[in-house]
Amino acid sequence: MSASLGLFRLQQVDRQIDRAQAQLDTIRKTLENDVELRSAMTRVENAEKENHRARHELQLIEAEAASQQIKIQQAEASLYGGAVHNPKELQDLQKDVAALKRHLSTLEERELEAMVEVEKAEQDLQSAHRDLEVLQSRLGGEHKKLLDSRTTLLKDLERLASEREAVLAPIDSQLLDMYTGLRQKRRGVAVTEISDNSCDSCGSRLTASIQQNARSATQIVCCPSCGRILYAG
Numbered sequence: 001m002s003a004s005l006g007l008f009r010l011q012q013v014d015r016q017i018d019r020a021q022a023q024l025d026t027i028r029k030t031l032e033n034d035v036e037l038r039s040a041m042t043r044v045e046n047a048e049k050e051n052h053r054a055r056h057e058l059q060l061i062e063a064e065a066a067s068q069q070i071k072i073q074q075a076e077a078s079l080y081g082g083a084v085h086n087p088k089e090l091q092d093l094q095k096d097v098a099a100l101k102r103h104l105s106t107l108e109e110r111e112l113e114a115m116v117e118v119e120k121a122e123q124d125l126q127s128a129h130r131d132l133e134v135l136q137s138r139l140g141g142e143h144k145k146l147l148d149s150r151t152t153l154l155k156d157l158e159r160l161a162s163e164r165e166a167v168l169a170p171i172d173s174q175l176l177d178m179y180t181g182l183r184q185k186r187r188g189v190a191v192t193e194i195s196d197n198s199c200d201s202c203g204s205r206l207t208a209s210i211q212q213n214a215r216s217a218t219q220i221v222c223c224p225s226c227g228r229i230l231y232a233g
Contacts, residue, residue, distance in 0.1 A: 002216070002217040002218070003171075003172070003175055003217075003218065003219075003220055004191065004214065004220060004221075004229055004230065004231045004232075005231065006167065006170055006171050006175075007171065007175060007179050007190065007191045007229055007231070008191045008193075008231040008233075009167050010164070010167045010168065010171065010179065010191075011179070011183075011189070011190055011191045013160055013163050013164045013167055014164070014183070014188070015188065016156075016160055017157065017160050017161075017164070018188055020153050020156050020157050020160065021157070023149070023153055024150060024153050024154070024157075027146050027149060027150050027153075028150075030146060031143065031146060031147075031150075034139070034143070036135065037135060037136075037139060037143065040128070040131055040132045040135050041132065043128045043131070043132070044125070044128045044129060044132050046128075047121070047124045047125040047127075047128040047129075048125060050121050050124065050125075051118075051121040051122060051124075051125045053121075054114065054117045054118045054120075054121040055118055055121075057114050057117070058111070058114040058115060058117070058118050061107060061110050061111045061114050062111060064107055065104065065107040065108060065111055068100060068103060068104045068107055069104065071100050072097060072100045072101060072104060075093060075096050075097045075100055076097055078093055079093040079094060079097060175220065178190075178220075178229075179191070179229070182227065182228060182229065185227075186201075186226065186227070186228055189201055189228060190228060190229055191228060191229045191230075191231050192223065192226075192228040192229070192230060192231065193230075193231050193232075193233055194206060194211055194214060194230055194231070194232045194233075197211065199223040199225060199226060199228065199230065201223070201226055201228050202223060202225050202226035202228075204223060204224070204225035204226065206223070206224075206230070210224070210230070211230075211232060214230040214231065214232040215232040
């Protein structure tokens with residue numbers, strides 16, 4: 001695949017992302033005009049974050065408790081395995097086991113507290129979703145259409161992000177920097193097709209030599225007028 005083709009494909013994905021983001025911004029501004037709806041959506045977002053935080057905290061404590069249990073098993077194996085006979089060493093091992101068990105008890109208490117927090121976070125999230133659904137129903141079909149479109153656009157952006165990663169993989173970092181700079185300077189269009197012997201973006205006529213070089217698999221040729229990368233499809 002030629003370098004210009006790779007950049008052209010990247011631009012196609014980026015422009016789809018730009019359009020989706022623009023539509024999302026329009027939807028967001030429309031929805032944000034409704035204070036009550038904005039408050040309900042914010043509550044859902046905050047509840048989702050708290051639910052994620054509580055679940056993550058529980059996972060960390062569970063992992064720490066499991067690790068502590070392994071330490072206790074290892075210490076008890078040394079204590080009761082018969083390999084240690086020195087009274088002082090046995091006494092030290094007993095102290096270690098007792099200390100480990102005390103810490104495990106503390107972890108188990110924290111685990112119970114974290115489970116309660118997770119349960120509460122889940123209930124709050126469900127409640128926030130219910131309240132939002134009731135509000136959306138009351139607001140009527142127009143907002144529902146906007147929110148449905150928002151959901152679809154967010155899914156599209158996830159898909160496009162994956163596509164972009166795949167398209168990015170073979171592109172040289174220097175070419176990517178060049179492409180990014182042109183996108184910023186040229187209103188989102190860094191790569192332009194050749195159409196009727198002219199630059200499709202600015203309309204400048206292109207010589208046969210420039211067009212031939214643009215078809216090269218290795219060269220990057222720019223329009224001498226607007227500076228955009230030329231792609232000969």
